[in-house]
Amino acid sequence: MLRNNFIAGEWVRGDDGIENVNPSDTRDIIDLYAVAGAKQVKDAIDAAASALPAWSLCSPLKRFDVLDTIGTEIISRQKELGDCLAREEGKTLDEATAEAARAGHLFKFFATEAYRSNSEGYESIRQSVELSVRREPLGVVGVITPWNFPLAIPAWKIAPALAYGNTVVFKPAELVSGSAWLLAEIISRAGLPEGVFNLVMGRGSDVGQGIVSSSKVTGVTFTGSTPVGKSIGSTVFDRGGRVQLEMGGKNPLVICGDADIDVAVDCALKGSFFSTGQRCTASSRLIVEESIHEEFIDKLVDRMSSLRIGDARSPETDIGPVASEAQLEVDLKYLKIGDEEGAVRRFGGDLVQSDKPGYYLFPALFTETTNTMRINREEIFGPIAAVVRVSSFDEAIEVANDAEVGLSAGVVSTSPARIKEFVRRIEAGMAQVNLPTAGMDFHAPFTGRKSSSFGPPEKGSYCREFFTQAKVVHEAELPAINAV
């Protein structure tokens, strides 16, 4: 069955269709999804622009109701949504169901934020002048999302966009059209006026480009790779629009000599390999102090050897397949680069034989690596981690900060003083203490430093800075005699 785009309140056929393939079993075609042509992208943007004036003025109660309704339905259908997500993206059923629930809670969080986008008053320094800052919606927002969190990331961009009075043109990654379509279908029945929310599926090179380059799209919020983000950023900047970019990570997990070894191994295992390592918050650099280095590696390899790699929807599976053939090629390329750079392939990295044709790769651990190697500098986005041995805590921080990106960073230690120092000195948007570098609370802001992020943080109340624009109003009191 062809799943259509949603434009101006109608489901419309695409110019073309893309088959969505299950990475756990490539014989399984999930469905056929419409690809929007240039005219449909334009129609969606026009519909969002026409719907903007009324939606931006509608009561916060209406916005609350719509977002809360969406959140409730997502939460009540989390198993079904999680099943679709696991089937098309390859994360395990538990991870996928938890992501669906997270998406529902994000809608509910932003439902309440709809009441908080109000103006603020200040005391003027001048007598008889009133000073206020109004929060007005940004306008038409282009939402461009990646394949690795097909429900949560769209939720944390679409929900605040709507809560703060914007209209939306949503372009999901084509690899995960199934989850995006289900989400859009739920949104389409929640009571939004036509044109407030539009779905256009298809490739970044044309559908994404159409959104990014349209002068009617006031702002673009994007999560994905650093090169694509930078290119979107400069296109939107050149035409005077606003961008919010969440891009790559090369997240360090510092294991101090005083760490609880079981906590350290658990954080590394989950942070590096769960969700098949396909998270921009994954721990890809394990920076380990000398005194604990051997013990940490032995125990991590021990835990890795019992990981079960298999069909994402089988209850026995710990790690699902790589999401696509293209991503598997990237992973294999970096495994080769690591071997050629002289890193020791201590464990894993082999293709896993299965009775199903799927993209199964055993998680890999490199040891004896240096921070200058490409495997420690470039984002791989796969189940591959590298250990860098350091001789002191100071050196650990130096290595952790020696990166072009600064998204998430973790420390495992039992020393309150070291933890404090790590949190103070680490150049990252998010610091995780005795926790994996991935996995953030849904109501907290999400942000990175250096090349990881551009623009105001996502999520939490902080994203209001992106989804609204300030208008500063100085108003003189009229002399009593003239006031009507």
Ligand code: UN1
């Ligand atoms: C998380 O680790 O909780 O694309 C979420 C990503 C991030 C989301 C990570 N933007 O991996």
